[in-house]
Amino acid sequence: MAEAWHWITQLGNSKIVALLLFFGTFVGILWYVFTNKQRSERLETYKYMPFQDDEDGDTENKAVTDDERN
Numbered sequence: 378m379a380e381a382w383h384w385i386t387q388l389g390n391s392k393i394v395a396l397l398l399f400f401g402t403f404v405g406i407l408w409y410v411f412t413n414k415q416r417s418e419r420l421e422t423y424k425y426m427p428f429q430d431d432e433d434g435d436t437e438n439k440a441v442t443d444d445e446r447n
Contacts, residue, residue: 384390411417 385394410420
């Protein structure tokens with residue numbers, strides 16, 4: 378166990394361990410996001426969010442102008 382810890386704490390070897398940990402985390406996140414059918418359908422609907430925000434913003438601006446007129 379002590380030899381393994383000494384191997385990991387060496388600067389050249391710790392970079393490899395960190396790379397493997399980050400790569401494993403990255404693959405895990407991708408798997409989590411894209412494997413569930415419901416989640417992927419929900420993510421597909423998010424691509425229309427900028428267009429929906431413009432429509433919502435226009436109605437809010439109209440409501441404010443209507444309130445100011447009264």
